[in-house]
Amino acid sequence: MANFYTDHPEIKFNLESNSLMPRIVELKEKGYADKDAFDYAPEDFADAMDNYNRVLEVAGDITANTVFPNSEEVDAEGPHCENGRVRYASKTYENLEATRKAGLNGVTMPRRFGGLNFPITAYTAINEMIASADAGFENIWSLQDCIETLYEFGDEDQRSRFIPRVCAGETMSMDLTEPDAGSDLQRVMLKATYSEADKCWYLNGVKRFITNGDSDIHLVLARSEEGTRDGRGLSMFIYDKRDGGVDVRRIENKMGIHGSPTCELVYKNAKAELCGRRKFGLIKYVMALMNGARLGIAAQSVGISQMAYNEALAYAKDRKQFGQAIVNFPAVYEMISHIKARLDAGRALLYQTASYVDIYKGLEDIERDRKLTDEEKAELKLYQKLASACTPLAKGMNSEYANINSYDSIQVHGGSGYMLEYACQRLYRDARITSIYEGTTQLQTVAALPHVTTGTYSQMLEEFEAQDVRPEYEALKARAKAMDVKYNEAVEFVKSANNNEFTDLCSRHLYEMAANCVMSQLLLRDATKSPELFDKSVKVYLNLAEAEIAKHYNFVKSLSVESLESYKQA
Numbered sequence: 309m310a311n312f313y314t315d316h317p318e319i320k321f322n323l324e325s326n327s328l329m330p331r332i333v334e335l336k337e338k339g340y341a342d343k344d345a346f347d348y349a350p351e352d353f354a355d356a357m358d359n360y361n362r363v364l365e366v367a368g369d370i371t372a373n374t375v376f377p378n379s380e381e382v383d384a385e386g387p388h389c390e391n392g393r394v395r396y397a398s399k400t401y402e403n404l405e406a407t408r409k410a411g412l413n414g415v416t417m418p419r420r421f422g423g424l425n426f427p428i429t430a431y432t433a434i435n436e437m438i439a440s441a442d443a444g445f446e447n448i449w450s451l452q453d454c455i456e457t458l459y460e461f462g463d464e465d466q467r468s469r470f471i472p473r474v475c476a477g478e479t480m481s482m483d484l485t486e487p488d489a490g491s492d493l494q495r496v497m498l499k500a501t502y503s504e505a506d507k508c509w510y511l512n513g514v515k516r517f518i519t520n521g522d523s524d525i526h527l528v529l530a531r532s533e534e535g536t537r538d539g540r541g542l543s544m545f546i547y548d549k550r551d552g553g554v555d556v557r558r559i560e561n562k563m564g565i566h567g568s569p570t571c572e573l574v575y576k577n578a579k580a581e582l583c584g585r586r587k588f589g590l591i592k593y594v595m596a597l598m599n600g601a602r603l604g605i606a607a608q609s610v611g612i613s614q615m616a617y618n619e620a621l622a623y624a625k626d627r628k629q630f631g632q633a634i635v636n637f638p639a640v641y642e643m644i645s646h647i648k649a650r651l652d653a654g655r656a657l658l659y660q661t662a663s664y665v666d667i668y669k670g671l672e673d674i675e676r677d678r679k680l681t682d683e684e685k686a687e688l689k690l691y692q693k694l695a696s697a698c699t700p701l702a703k704g705m706n707s708e709y710a711n712i713n714s715y716d717s718i719q720v721h722g723g724s725g726y727m728l729e730y731a732c733q734r735l736y737r738d739a740r741i742t743s744i745y746e747g748t749t750q751l752q753t754v755a756a757l758p759h760v761t762t763g764t765y766s767q768m769l770e771e772f773e774a775q776d777v778r779p780e781y782e783a784l785k786a787r788a789k790a791m792d793v794k795y796n797e798a799v800e801f802v803k804s805a806n807n808n809e810f811t812d813l814c815s816r817h818l819y820e821m822a823a824n825c826v827m828s829q830l831l832l833r834d835a836t837k838s839p840e841l842f843d844k845s846v847k848v849y850l851n852l853a854e855a856e857i858a859k860h861y862n863f864v865k866s867l868s869v870e871s872l873e874s875y876k877q878a
Contacts, residue, residue: 322655322659
């Protein structure tokens with residue numbers, strides 16, 4: 309029987325070979341304090357890793373044998389809007405029931421609320437597998453991650469009321485976007501008014517493009533400060549569907565992710581409660597919410613790439629032309645090898661990023677109970693910076709790779725790939741949104757740029773370069789280091805112009821150079837640990853990355869401040 313965990317040993321490798329996992333588990337388990345209170349809590353690191361593996365095998369079974377077989381029917385039927393409510397595609401209810409029965413809800417939440425208390429790194433593995441099976445369903449399932457924001461910024465009463473419901477399988481959404489406020493969330497105008505008589509807040513207005521918008525529990529960005537028009541007037545609110553006041557006006561008719569209802573919502577005196585402090589909705593809480601969501605889209609993208617590879621390889625082995633399977637033709641096996649190399653490189657970046665997030669979030673959680681030591685404060689600061697640097701790389705590059713890989717998967721299929729009978733066309737449609745929602749690739753570039761100019765990526769690369777590799781990879785290591793040198797030269801060239809507009813024009817090129825260099829180093833590390841899994845990918849990816857670095861380097865070096873006018877079309 310198929311299993312999306314055991315069938316893809318690269319996922320297990322990224323958990324078990326991760327040098328940060330002992331620290332991650334130590335922080336998450338807080339000295340294994342739960343072992344006497346919960347019979348399923350681990351007693352030590354080995355026990356914790358065994359727990360993760362057992363749950364991931366269950367998730368691998370469900371994704372391979374329930375969610376994936378349902379994916380085509382869900383894509384064809386899609387959700388429906390009936391009397392202001394969402395009705396999912398029929399098979400989506402089967403998927404939800406299967407994940408609920410398996411306990412795959414509230415994965416990262418503390419056990420006292422009914423959660424599994426898993427680190428984000430392990431949660432990411434489940435997320436990736438669900439996305440492989442059906443990226444649309446992954447959108448519904450993975451929005452449970454919104455509960456992280458409520459856990460971090462809500463009070464204990466809110467935690468005790470809402471978190472157990474999510475752990476039991478209730479769904480969530482984050483209601484941010486409005487018709488006039490897409491990427492520019494400072495323009496959000498949904499109005500929040502406090503009633504002294506009722507001692508509660510009421511929300512009025514419209515939200516648009518809300519994923520899973522008829523969920524049970526919503527986190528809502530709304531304008532709480534009368535007369536303001538910028539981010540300082542926005543607060544975060546919790547809306548409970550049980551209280552009523554929100555209707556689904558319509559479900560968007562989308563290109564892909566058909567299983568996921570994308571809704572326009574109308575708030576009419578919807579009762580809500582403040583989450584955290586007033587005025588911190590955008591400047592603090594949404595940033596935390598979005599960073600989690602971006603890591604989730606990175607996992608979704610890796611899942612799509614994995615299935616694109618699976619579909620391309622299976623078809624190429626089965627399809628015969630000119631007397632042999634097309635997998636034997638260089639034009640075909642080159643495309644498939646490129647898909648696999650991008651997949652392995654992107655996955656390495658994904659789990660590295662998740663590990664950084666786990667450490668700083670683990671320390672923040674401990675800080676709620678006691679003061680951190682000076683060493684812990686320094687560790688928190690370091691991993692916050694690394695997570696901030698790597699999240700836009702992981703989200704942006706993996707979403708771009710999902711688009712390229714699903715495109716190439718169709719190309720391997722030839723004319724058959726254009727037919728609805730083959731899953732690769734669905735993957736292509738599903739992939740397209742990944743580089744747009746939760747911040748376009750262009751916005752990921754903006755988020756990464758400070759780490760380009762201040763040297764965060766250069767410092768990371770220097771540390772990666774110091775790691776030992778297998779003797780047979782010394783030549784690859786030298787090539788990777790030469791790529792790093794070109795990246796640093798390009799950065800210094802752009803900085804020397806001392807022109808913000810010129811820096812912005814070059815930023816996407818520097819961003820991709822940084823990402824290619826980082827992923828090359830990570831794949832070298834992984835191939836050194838497990839050549840049986842990554843030997844081919846590291847060699848192929850270095851060829852791809854080297855060409856990309858040369859392209860971007862040559863482009864940047866050919867520019868000048870004076871050439872800016874050539875790019876302006878308006």
